[in-house]
Amino acid sequence: MKLQTVAAMDVGSNAIRCLISDVTGLSPDKSVKKNAYLRIPVRLGADVFTSGRISDARQHMFMEAMTAFVHLMRAYDVDHYRICATSAMRDAANGPELINSVGRATGLEISIISGVEEAEILFEANVFSGWVDSDETALYVDVGGGSTEIIAVRNNTLLEAQSFQVGTLRMLAKVVAPEEWLRLDAHLARMAEIYRPRQIIASGGNINKAAKLLDKKEGKATSRAELQALYEDLRSLPYAERMARYRLNEYRADVIVPALEIFLTVAARSGAGRFVIPKVGLVDGIIRHMCFHGGADQSRRPPAPSFRDIP
Incomplete structure (x- = not known):
């Protein structure tokens, strides 16, 4: 019996990755099965590592990707999600401003994690x-x-x-x-x-x-x-x-x-x-952290189904 559906997103420097998984069973017999995986080649790092900022064009691409993520979570009836942004967003001077804009437009919460946090979450992937x-x-x-x-x-x-x-x-x-x-x-x-x-x-x-x-x-x-x-x-x-x-x-x-x-x-x-x-990769670690290692408090419920602010 399915317990819940969870989603993870890795906002990387070279691409954005989204993983949706079904969680079945109860601890200690809980298991996770991949349901959907999507990679979007939004190269935030191509701007950030040369100019220090995310360009207007890539900001628009990023907003479109986040909007798609909201629709995808609704289609899969996701219960909890977590989004982690890594190196490019850490270094971008306008990264926090972009994250706030996405939050206002979509209701999504995005966490910028440190390199060490990224490594620790990767470890959770249990490879x-x-x-x-x-x-x-x-x-x-x-x-x-x-x-x-x-x-x-x-x-x-x-x-x-x-x-x-x-x-x-x-x-x-x-x-x-x-x-x-x-x-x-x-x-x-x-x-x-x-x-x-x-x-x-x-x-x-x-x-x-x-x-x-x-x-x-x-x-x-x-x-x-x-x-x-x-x-x-x-x-x-x-x-x-x-x-x-x-x-x-x-x-x-x-x-x-x-x-x-x-x-x-x-x-x-x-x-x-x-x-x-x-x-x-990181999305696998995020999923496992939410399900097995006390990361539920860092996850969020998907935004309420209102399309007024989402194109």
Whole structure:
């Protein structure tokens, strides 16, 4: 019997992701089943990481996406939702103003979360069970458009989490601060010395696409050499040929190269030799946090069904 329907939205730098899930059963036998998933390529970071602000055009796109989310929640009869905004919205000078405008127009509440909060919610996605030996430390690495989150985990326990302003859109715009690269390098050197991780649990749209290109089933290990070979081939191709040969859309063809560069850098510096790609992300963590880990107090009920202020 269905207990409730919940929705999560990740307002990322490269795209907006929405997940709607049905929750069945009661604790401790509660389970979550994905119902609908939607990705909207609103690249907030393309503006923010170069100008510090979200342009009028992308503000309009964002408002349209949020309006669609309201309609989607009503169509699926959602009971609770949570929206988390990450790196681009954190950095945008007009981010709070835009969130207030969306709230007035749609009734939606959006939380801007810190990089460490983002990492902790990612951990809630529970991707480690069954793929990491109890006595082994693994690194969970999520690469986005604006930031990279790195979590050290052992025996399903979060040991530490860090966020770095190193992301695909920042790399394409060549705006990653040199000191941030140094901070990342020092952190990975420490991870290698303390934990000696053998594998990376990798998440994000680009690594999911890489797994598909390599014909890897979910959870099947990918070697560093396999990912390196794919990276070298993608990097060698002009943008248009990359799209044609690998059947990549325009919103994936440019960012996949810097994403793989980040993953390979983390692997090389930490000493990890393989990747496991479970195809989960922040929205999965938000859902699980709401359902299993006391996050219900941070969720909201969908706005009342009044269309007066929504085009």
